[in-house]
Amino acid sequence: MGVTQTERPQPPTLRITLPGWAAGLREPVLLGAVSLIAISLVLRALILKDSYFVEDDLLFVGNAYESGLTPDFVTRVHKGHFMPGALALTWVLSRIAPYDWLLVATVTFLAQGLLGVLALRLLRSLFGTRPAVLLPLAVLLLCPLTVPPLGWWASALNAVPLQLAMVLALTAQVRFARGEGARYGRHAMAWTVMGMAFSTKGVFVAFLLFAVTTAFLRDREAGWIRSMLAELGRHRRLWGAYAVLLAAYTALYLARRDTAPGEGASTPRLDVAVDLVGLMLGRTFPSGAVGGPFTWSPVTPAGGMAGPSDVVVAVSWLVLAALVAVTVAYRRRALRVWVILAGYLVLADAVPTVIARGGHVALVGAEARYVADAVVVFAVGLGLALLPLRGETDAYRRPLPGRSALSLAAGLAAGAYLVASVVSTEAYRATLSGDRVRAYLETVAAELARVPDDVVIYPAPVPDDIVLPLNGDRRLSDRLLAPLARPAIRTRMAHPEPSHEAVVFGKDGRLARMSIFGFFRTPAQGEGCLRSVDGAVVLPEAVSENRRGFAGALSYAADRPLSATVEIGGEQIVLNLRRTPGDRVHFPVSGSGRGMRVVMDDPAAQVCVTGVALGVPKAEGE
Numbered sequence: 001m002g003v004t005q006t007e008r009p010q011p012p013t014l015r016i017t018l019p020g021w022a023a024g025l026r027e028p029v030l031l032g033a034v035s036l037i038a039i040s041l042v043l044r045a046l047i048l049k050d051s052y053f054v055e056d057d058l059l060f061v062g063n064a065y066e067s068g069l070t071p072d073f074v075t076r077v078h079k080g081h082f083m084p085g086a087l088a089l090t091w092v093l094s095r096i097a098p099y100d101w102l103l104v105a106t107v108t109f110l111a112q113g114l115l116g117v118l119a120l121r122l123l124r125s126l127f128g129t130r131p132a133v134l135l136p137l138a139v140l141l142l143c144p145l146t147v148p149p150l151g152w153w154a155s156a157l158n159a160v161p162l163q164l165a166m167v168l169a170l171t172a173q174v175r176f177a178r179g180e181g182a183r184y185g186r187h188a189m190a191w192t193v194m195g196m197a198f199s200t201k202g203v204f205v206a207f208l209l210f211a212v213t214t215a216f217l218r219d220r221e222a223g224w225i226r227s228m229l230a231e232l233g234r235h236r237r238l239w240g241a242y243a244v245l246l247a248a249y250t251a252l253y254l255a256r257r258d259t260a261p262g263e264g265a266s267t268p269r270l271d272v273a274v275d276l277v278g279l280m281l282g283r284t285f286p287s288g289a290v291g292g293p294f295t296w297s298p299v300t301p302a303g304g305m306a307g308p309s310d311v312v313v314a315v316s317w318l319v320l321a322a323l324v325a326v327t328v329a330y331r332r333r334a335l336r337v338w339v340i341l342a343g344y345l346v347l348a349d350a351v352p353t354v355i356a357r358g359g360h361v362a363l364v365g366a367e368a369r370y371v372a373d374a375v376v377v378f379a380v381g382l383g384l385a386l387l388p389l390r391g392e393t394d395a396y397r398r399p400l401p402g403r404s405a406l407s408l409a410a411g412l413a414a415g416a417y418l419v420a421s422v423v424s425t426e427a428y429r430a431t432l433s434g435d436r437v438r439a440y441l442e443t444v445a446a447e448l449a450r451v452p453d454d455v456v457i458y459p460a461p462v463p464d465d466i467v468l469p470l471n472g473d474r475r476l477s478d479r480l481l482a483p484l485a486r487p488a489i490r491t492r493m494a495h496p497e498p499s500h501e502a503v504v505f506g507k508d509g510r511l512a513r514m515s516i517f518g519f520f521r522t523p524a525q526g527e528g529c530l531r532s533v534d535g536a537v538v539l540p541e542a543v544s545e546n547r548r549g550f551a552g553a554l555s556y557a558a559d560r561p562l563s564a565t566v567e568i569g570g571e572q573i574v575l576n577l578r579r580t581p582g583d584r585v586h587f588p589v590s591g592s593g594r595g596m597r598v599v600m601d602d603p604a605a606q607v608c609v610t611g612v613a614l615g616v617p618k619a620e621g622e
Contacts, residue, residue, distance in 0.1 A: 051151030052434020165195030268358030279365025291420025443509030518615015
């Protein structure tokens, strides 16, 4: 009898279909690009974690709370910077949550992530999906020169949107130059406008687009000058529109320049300008471009400045010189890349910085934020100097070395750049410390949360190590700290009233009894009271200043409650005098002039004025 064998059913096969964008990650190039983007984001997350608000950040928030989101507000010039988009973004984020570092750091981080994705798209659009695009991508994403602006919010508001605008404008211009539609030319202009809205340097994006277009995207064989002339003739409406745009922007900037009196453009000093440019273009950019500077010194509240050693500077120049020599020897038109980069560094970075800061101190040439935007030009230029464009057949002057040798060289270069950049970035992170400002603002917030709505808080300068004195009245607490208060207290901070219990913020952020720093008068030796004539104390040497945050104080002894009138600078201030633990009353002063009278409204009252003060409020004991 035979045995019948039955077939066993096969188990079902599980198939997972990846979405299109994820399936593309199976390509080694895209996987490598995603890895570079991830590494850059990790490094930047660490920078943002250790950073916090710095000086100008507080001024921005204070300005936002004093103004509505109006054309007048967004078109103000801040220390030479015209940046309507940055001010508008500051206003929105500050109204959502003032001094919330997690919020602004998240926005910055997301913008940085978007920059990585868009930069990859630009490089693929130019050169296709090939392993060699990872090198310029690594430079654009990991260059240490782009790190310092990231952790300083006021700088990130300029730097990151400008880099985004440059990448987006170049991408659109590439598509326009390839004949994919006139709308891409308009898109490139729109992204240029975005860059101009966030940074004054945005005006140079138009010149960058024109240079790249005529050097590599049009009439490459005709010669660069002839290509420029042909481009101006062929697309005169587009470039004419750019000219009108730049003229309108310049006119608006000049019209609004007086909104920042005493700041911005100045007459440079020759010695300062020379040293500044020497630092910026001779040491800061070269060392950072090759992955340095490795050391950051001196250290400011916003982090360290580029302080490369002489050895690092020398090696950097040798690397850059070798790069220029090799690319010019092999790649047709590579010299144009380095001309564009040099022109951008001089015209977009060095000249504006000299105009804005060349009358003060040359050390600003060591601030990486002034050349961070040039990293985009350097990275894209590196690709143009090494790789053929999509569809370009005559890219090289002579045969290249074998593919394996090129792959090995590119891999070693990218690896070395990655290591150097990580070392430099971590060295910069070690210079960051937001603990002081963080502790101060957290203490202020806690103090404002516990006080009653009728508290009288007078404006006082925040500590010098929080905001420098050169910022004048903009550093007063009623502007910078009021955003942390409830609306009722915020209003009272802006308009303090005479009070026997006035308080101010001390250097530690706590509220303390108020005293006055400035003019002070007490009775002459042997006398218990200031002399009065017909019920009035006259102080001809007292001087009131027409400045924000000016105040006075009167100490006294009275037999019963009464009122007194202080006459000063054409202003009359009525004070109610009553018995209090300190027998002292503070009052705001808004007028200006010489001479002060304290008049008792009831001349028959027994009042002894034991002291008069006039000046700047400060915490008692400081």
